[in-house]
Amino acid sequence: MLTYVYRVTKYDPADREGHGRYTGPEDTVSDHGAVEGAYLRAVAAFAADTGIDHLVVREPQIPSLSHFGVEPPVDGFGLARLFPSGQAAFHDGARMPLDIVLELVRVMLRDSGAWCRLEAEDTFAVHVGWDQYLYISSSRPCEKALARTRELGLFSERLDASPYALEAEEEEQVIQRPADDDFWADLHRAVVTGRAGILEETYLEGASRWHHLTSDTIDPVRVGLTPRARLAVWPSLSTDIDAVVRALPADGLVEGVWQDEGGNIRSVIADEDEFPELTARISRAHAAALLSVYAGERVPLCTAVMPDNDGVLRARWRTEPTPSDGDWVLRQPQG
Structure with a gap:
């Protein structure tokens, strides 16, 4: 201080x-x-x-x-x-x-x-x-x-x-997984086996980008990520568009994520007044999903934060740990 x-x-x-x-x-x-x-x-x-x-x-x-x-x-x-x-x-x-x-x-x-x-x-x-x-x-x-x-x-x-x-104790509350070579190797296996399909990149608090993942796109996606971004890995979007639309709640907030005709992943947070527009967008999509925006309900497959080019994790913000992240922590050498 x-x-x-x-x-x-x-x-x-x-x-x-x-x-x-x-x-x-x-x-x-x-x-x-x-x-x-x-x-x-x-x-x-x-x-x-x-x-x-x-x-x-x-x-x-x-x-x-x-x-x-x-x-x-x-x-x-x-x-x-x-x-x-x-x-x-x-x-x-x-x-x-x-x-x-x-x-x-x-x-x-x-x-x-x-x-x-x-x-x-x-x-x-x-x-x-x-x-x-x-x-x-x-x-x-x-x-x-x-x-x-x-x-x-x-x-x-x-x-x-x-x-x-x-405060220093705020920075050290959670052991944060870095998006290092081991993370990307694990992600590649998850994509190849069909467990993972999209990556959420939070490059600012309050702003995210989405990336479609295949075995061919993982490396280009990694190279293009914003320094120190927070990452969340999600399953593939569903091609059953009707089922996604039917899953819209009666009210509240929800994040709709979809892949447009150009292959780009888009997202928007909407409430019940905006559901008709969200439904229209999803109905034209190749694949889509609905994600909760509420704490405790929004649980990706795993998370990480981008380290600096020298491999050191200097970002002080943290991701919300998932069960998979907890497993990763348990595998780390105890100092």
């Missing part, structure tokens, strides 16, 4: 009541102007004081169902102009120069939908909480940056820790 943690805001501490709740005149949304610019200049000042010009994206996410920000939703969650190649460029472990870091902070200040932690390991971290609360952590006291923050009309308050910091 970094030694120096500051909460930087436009809220004067003198306007807080006894329990710390702000009661002053400042609004809880960005002004998209001078005050927002002050926040960004404060981040730049702390980065300069720490000697940082790049940060790494950690645990990136976008909304999967609903937009809970106080501002109207933005197309592409504010990422489109930053990453013309697509959302996949915004992934865990992506190294960003300071100018892009500041634009990501702007996206978060505006509640555009995308969120992440931005870090330089053991040196610096910045992230945005609700209501324009900015948290900056450094290995240095950053006296120059604190003075600059005051000049910008903002307030910095020393904290023991950010409420959004990821």
Whole structure:
């Protein structure tokens, strides 16, 4: 944990009541102007004081169902102009120069939908909480940056820790299977024997891609996966389209997954009001399946997380363990 943690805001501490709740005149949304610019200049000042010009994206996410920000939703969650190649460029472990870091902070200040932690390991971290609360952590006291923050009309308050910091025990709760050579060998056997047929790639929290698996496509799929993506292996889709349609529940949420005429795997989460459109899409599909979206009911065959190119698993997010994952853990050497 970094030694120096500051909460930087436009809220004067003198306007807080006894329990710390702000009661002053400042609004809880960005002004998209001078005050927002002050926040960004404060981040730049702390980065300069720490000697940082790049940060790494950690645990990136976008909304999967609903937009809970106080501002109207933005197309592409504010990422489109930053990453013309697509959302996949915004992934865990992506190294960003300071100018892009500041634009990501702007996206978060505006509640555009995308969120992440931005870090330089053991040196610096910045992230945005609700209501324009900015948290900056450094290995240095950053006296120059604190003075600059005051000049910008903002307030910095020393904290023991950010409420959004990821605790070490959270990272180590579950032994996570890496998607290493042994995983892919097991997956190849499962595909060849007909036990597995599709792969779900969660490349952002809230965003997934689906891949059709055959003995010929496994290697190309592996090469094209997003760094540090979470993976879930599922059985093949059913070609009995009528049976899939009949299995739609009367109400609630369900994820429909289908293979279109071009062979691409598509998916959508729908409720009862959207079932007619989902039925129409599935009815035109070559194969399809319905998956639960509820915790405890959504159980793939097995899961894994992509390691880095050197084989080290640095992603901190974890998959929900399946019975097969538990078997894998039991087979590991005990240290």
